Amino acid sequence: MNRPSPETDAQAAELAALLAQCGLGKQDAFAALYRATSAKLYGLAIRILRREDWAEEVLQEAYVNIWNHAADYAAAKSAPLTWMASIVRNRCIDWLRRPQRELGGEQSEFTIESREDEAPGPLEQALAAGEAGALARCLERLEGDQRRAIQLAFYHGLTHPEVAAKMKRPVGTVKTWIRRGLMQLKGCLDSGDHQ
Amino acid sequence: MRYRDPELRDRLAAEYVLGTMSARARARFKSLLKYDAGLRGVVAQWETRLSPLANAAPAVEPPARLWQGIESRIRPQRRAPGFWNALGFWRSLAAAGITAALVVAIFLGGAPATDPPVDMVAVMTDKQSAPAMMVLWPQQKTKEYPYLRVQAVYPPQILPGTSLELWMLPTGSAPPVSLGLVNPAEATQLVKMKAALARTVGEAWGVALSMEPQGGSPTGKPTTGFLYEGQCVKVM
Numbered sequence: 001m002n003r004p005s006p007e008t009d010a011q012a013a014e015l016a017a018l019l020a021q022c023g024l025g026k027q028d029a030f031a032a033l034y035r036a037t038s039a040k041l042y043g044l045a046i047r048i049l050r051r052e053d054w055a056e057e058v059l060q061e062a063y064v065n066i067w068n069h070a071a072d073y074a075a076a077k078s079a080p081l082t083w084m085a086s087i088v089r090n091r092c093i094d095w096l097r098r099p100q101r102e103l104g105g106e107q108s109e110f111t112i113e114s115r116e117d118e119a120p121g122p123l124e125q126a127l128a129a130g131e132a133g134a135l136a137r138c139l140e141r142l143e144g145d146q147r148r149a150i151q152l153a154f155y156h157g158l159t160h161p162e163v164a165a166k167m168k169r170p171v172g173t174v175k176t177w178i179r180r181g182l183m184q185l186k187g188c189l190d191s192g193d194h195q
Numbered sequence: 196m197r198y199r200d201p202e203l204r205d206r207l208a209a210e211y212v213l214g215t216m217s218a219r220a221r222a223r224f225k226s227l228l229k230y231d232a233g234l235r236g237v238v239a240q241w242e243t244r245l246s247p248l249a250n251a252a253p254a255v256e257p258p259a260r261l262w263q264g265i266e267s268r269i270r271p272q273r274r275a276p277g278f279w280n281a282l283g284f285w286r287s288l289a290a291a292g293i294t295a296a297l298v299v300a301i302f303l304g305g306a307p308a309t310d311p312p313v314d315m316v317a318v319m320t321d322k323q324s325a326p327a328m329m330v331l332w333p334q335q336k337t338k339e340y341p342y343l344r345v346q347a348v349y350p351p352q353i354l355p356g357t358s359l360e361l362w363m364l365p366t367g368s369a370p371p372v373s374l375g376l377v378n379p380a381e382a383t384q385l386v387k388m389k390a391a392l393a394r395t396v397g398e399a400w401g402v403a404l405s406m407e408p409q410g411g412s413p414t415g416k417p418t419t420g421f422l423y424e425g426q427c428v429k430v431m
Contacts, residue, residue: 027270031262040254042255042257044249046255047252047253048252060265060268064269064385078243094221097218099411099413155252159217163215182210
């Protein structure tokens with residue numbers, strides 16, 4: 001099965017049109033945009049933050065941000081859902097990096113929830129369903145540790161040292177895995193070598 | 196220059212998008228992004244490459260209150276943008292401080308009911324006593340998401356690697372209490388408050404803004420002198 005990414009061209013065109021309307025201050029368009037995207041983006045925020053209250057807070061900030069910057073979307077070089085998901089992810093990561101957290105007060109959750117990683121992750125599931133397409137096939141070609149490090153970082157919003165702690169490997173090793181893994185992914189995706 | 200190296204740019208963009216940078220490195224990278232459209236393009240490419248990962252996260256229907264919270268925050272901005280953004284209006288309030296606050300308070304007191312009712316207002320002035328930034332307290336009691344509205348009259352100059360932090364100045368000799376960070380890039384913004392803080396903020400004598408290390412003061416106290424300062428006025 002070789003389906004295109006979940007954001008089809010028609011959906012993308014519709015979301016882009018809604019964003020353009022939002023840029024003009026049309027609140028109805030914003031409500032429609034929210035209805036069309038909030039479950040997807042809330043799911044993403046929960047996946048990264050692992051706390052519903054945090055995800056709500058971050059998503060609220062993110063949508064207000066999307067509203068305020070909808071007019072800038074025209075200049076963006078990515079699909080609407082990619083643009084919006086990036087705003088959400090960036091807010092999630094900023095949230096995880098906020099100073100009181102980096103001081104270590106909330107570290108314990110990582111260990112509490114680490115078992116969850118043993119279950120098949122969303123990417124494995126999407127891969128099984130054939131949804132993640134080229135990226136999934138390129139990820140498949142990475143070494144297991146490289147792939148796991150990249151997925152941990154992406155879905156948990158972890159820094160290099162945090163990924164290293166989770167994988168019980170030296171930071172330098174993990175950094176190299178991630179750097180090489182990303183560059184291999186890029187080579188694989190950009191060359192179209194994944195068919 | 197180091198940041199011109201295409202390989203380094205690509206690697207940094209990839210790690211920024213993946214999300215592995217520390218708070219400090221992220222802040223540094225974001226300040227580069229602000230002035231480098233090419234780098235923004237490299238970031239967009241990585242966002243597109245990795246977007247299937249984001250799409251693969253299972254969808255979860257958010258609670259209805261989330262939309263209500265968002266809606267309540269975008270509505271006030273939409274109304275009468277001319278009023279909020281008219282620089283001339285603010286400049287004309289050059290007779291600064293308490294007078295300006297009173298004028299604004301009276302003005303807002305008569306505003307149409309669609310705007311959330313305002314409890315308190317403070318106009319912060321710069322060192323030359325010109326109005327620089329205004330802080331409004333919407334009525335907090337019934338609010339699920341207590342927040343302050345911060346309106347910049349003119350955007351403060353900010354150095355890379357620093358953040359602007361808003362402080363409540365309590366009456367008496369108690370030390371300033373942080374209200375959160377202010378984004379220098381946004382003319383109008385809402386600063387979310389912790390519920391406990393929202394209950395005490397009504398007792399504030401004034402508010403002030405300071406420049407702090409990226410991410411806010413590490414000590415919980417202002418580390419430099421105040422850029423702006425203003426006294427609070429009750430509207431009610």
